[in-house]
Amino acid sequence: MKHIENSLSGPGIFTRSVPGLGDFSLSPFNLEQDCHDLHRWVNHERAKYWQMLNTSVDDVKKAYDELINSRHTDVFTGYFNGKKSFLLERYYPGLTSLKEHFEVQDSDMGMHVLVAPPERRIPSFTRHIFTTILDFLFSEERIQRVVVEPDVRNKKIHRLNKRAGFVYQKQISLPEKDAYLAFCSREHYISARSGIPD
Numbered sequence: 001m002k003h004i005e006n007s008l009s010g011p012g013i014f015t016r017s018v019p020g021l022g023d024f025s026l027s028p029f030n031l032e033q034d035c036h037d038l039h040r041w042v043n044h045e046r047a048k049y050w051q052m053l054n055t056s057v058d059d060v061k062k063a064y065d066e067l068i069n070s071r072h073t074d075v076f077t078g079y080f081n082g083k084k085s086f087l088l089e090r091y092y093p094g095l096t097s098l099k100e101h102f103e104v105q106d107s108d109m110g111m112h113v114l115v116a117p118p119e120r121r122i123p124s125f126t127r128h129i130f131t132t133i134l135d136f137l138f139s140e141e142r143i144q145r146v147v148v149e150p151d152v153r154n155k156k157i158h159r160l161n162k163r164a165g166f167v168y169q170k171q172i173s174l175p176e177k178d179a180y181l182a183f184c185s186r187e188h189y190i191s192a193r194s195g196i197p198d
Contacts, residue, residue: 013025013026014132014136016131016132022081023079023081024078024079024080024128024129025079025132026076026078026079026088026132026133026136027076027077027079028074028075028076029064029068029076029077030077031064031065035057035061035064037084038060038114039055039057039060040117041114042055042060043055046117047114049151051177071092072091072092072095072096073089073092074089075087075089075090076088076089076090078129080129085115085116085129086113086114086129087114088111088112088133088136089111089113090109090110090111090137092108092109093108093109093110093147094106097174097175098147101170101172101181102147102169102181105144105145107143107144107145108144108145108146108147109137109140109145109147110147111146111147112148113133115129126160127160127164130160130163130164131193134164134165134184134193135193138186138189144185144186145184145186146183147181147182147183148161148166148184149172149179149180150179151177151179152171152177152179158180161182164184165185165192165193166182166183166184166188167182167183167184167188169181169182169183
């Protein structure tokens with residue numbers, strides 16, 4: 001995979017540079033510094049499937065304090081050219097209710113992605129965020145398959161997932177939603193990645 005650069009400088013622990021566009025990077029979520037931005041994002045109508053509309057800053061801080069201290073999820077803030085622009089939750093499906101719906105492998109990793117409300121339109125911006133996140137996840141050699149469980153009503157995310165290489169398997173019922181279970185193997189991602197311009 002091209003344009004993967006690990007960096008400990010700047011805001012990111014992982015950086016992907018896109019020629020002609022800029023740098024996308026990831027950094028561990030900081031509860032004190034990032035919660036106000038996240039609160040604004042999750043209360044935007046486009047984030048309704050995140051299920052945090054009409055929450056307060058304290059609600060968001062409490063929820064993410066619990067998530068960060070859980071055994072199953074890591075949270076990262078995503079930046080575009082140094083500006084906070086997206087959120088990644090990386091989780092271990094074998095430690096969640098998903099384990100009831102498929103045979104979890106040690107090489108599996110789950111992801112949730114939230115993109116900030118755009119200030120201006122950038123062509124293929126969300127697709128580049130997906131590419132950055134999947135490059136990051138697959139940069140760990142142990143990971144051979146990424147798992148997602150998007151809300152069945154979220155048609156936009158289904159299109160993005162499929163373009164990134166996810167294969168939809170079945171519909172499942174989770175405590176918080178009806179979802180599709182989908183997988184993206186390393187091989188499927190490399191194949192899909194070859195069709196994404198840098």
